[in-house]
Amino acid sequence: MSMNDLGTPDLGVIAFLGGGAMAGALIQGLIRAGIAPGRIRVADPVAGQRSMLVERHGVLVFPANVEAVQGAAVVVVAVKPGMVAGVLDEVSGLLLPEVLVISIAAGVTMATLAAHVPAGQPLARVMPNTPGLVGAGISALLPAPVCTPEQRLTARRIMESVGLVEEIDQESWMDGITALSGSGPAYVYLIAEALSDGGVASGLPRSLADRLAFRTLLGSAKLLEESGVHPGVLKNQVTSPGGTTIAGLEVLERSGVRGALMGAVQAACQRSRELGKK
Numbered sequence: 001m002s003m004n005d006l007g008t009p010d011l012g013v014i015a016f017l018g019g020g021a022m023a024g025a026l027i028q029g030l031i032r033a034g035i036a037p038g039r040i041r042v043a044d045p046v047a048g049q050r051s052m053l054v055e056r057h058g059v060l061v062f063p064a065n066v067e068a069v070q071g072a073a074v075v076v077v078a079v080k081p082g083m084v085a086g087v088l089d090e091v092s093g094l095l096l097p098e099v100l101v102i103s104i105a106a107g108v109t110m111a112t113l114a115a116h117v118p119a120g121q122p123l124a125r126v127m128p129n130t131p132g133l134v135g136a137g138i139s140a141l142l143p144a145p146v147c148t149p150e151q152r153l154t155a156r157r158i159m160e161s162v163g164l165v166e167e168i169d170q171e172s173w174m175d176g177i178t179a180l181s182g183s184g185p186a187y188v189y190l191i192a193e194a195l196s197d198g199g200v201a202s203g204l205p206r207s208l209a210d211r212l213a214f215r216t217l218l219g220s221a222k223l224l225e226e227s228g229v230h231p232g233v234l235k236n237q238v239t240s241p242g243g244t245t246i247a248g249l250e251v252l253e254r255s256g257v258r259g260a261l262m263g264a265v266q267a268a269c270q271r272s273r274e275l276g277k278k
Contacts, residue, residue, distance in 0.1 A: 012073025019044035029161030107275030137163030179268035
């Protein structure tokens, strides 16, 4: 992997098949990292989406997947899971042996990806999440054994443009990762909304309740990450004997909030497994 004049790794031409929200986040992150917009190609059948991508990012856009793939060093499959097989079948004949194919489609297994590209094609399966839209995401990266160290690094660099990357070597973990970090933001948003509602029920103006709830979640997450202290320990530090926090925690425990969140992750994990079999 060579370096350009700015010291940014030269990843070659990157083609996105699908120009939705997560593709847009990755494009924005790559440009922020120093990748020239002219080296990013996006195929999307919707004319309005193509126009938006050009206006917002200045990238090259195409209505057909085959046009975007020609000459690309990396192909990022960013379509809905049910469309992945068809999209790969469409471009398979254009994939040179050294082209790295990265899929960010939830539930689509490596076996499925491999069945729709030439034998031995370098593949990487990735599970990103929506906080990547603001550069605060976390992605699980599973490279195929055939990937070279340089290709693994390329996949990592692309995903690092939108946040942290955890490289894994067990595909069986992917459904749990999808359920936890992929679906997890929705659980957090629900909690944020409920906390704000509780503030309003306690007499606070909605705008103030929103700010307090959102910043409390943000600050608590930051403290968790930067302190390295177990969440149970941090919880106990806020909880004084006979105080307000323990009164609230008692209600949460009686209401089964802990079990409900665990159950939500497990249900999402099972759904991810089901999607992978389709």
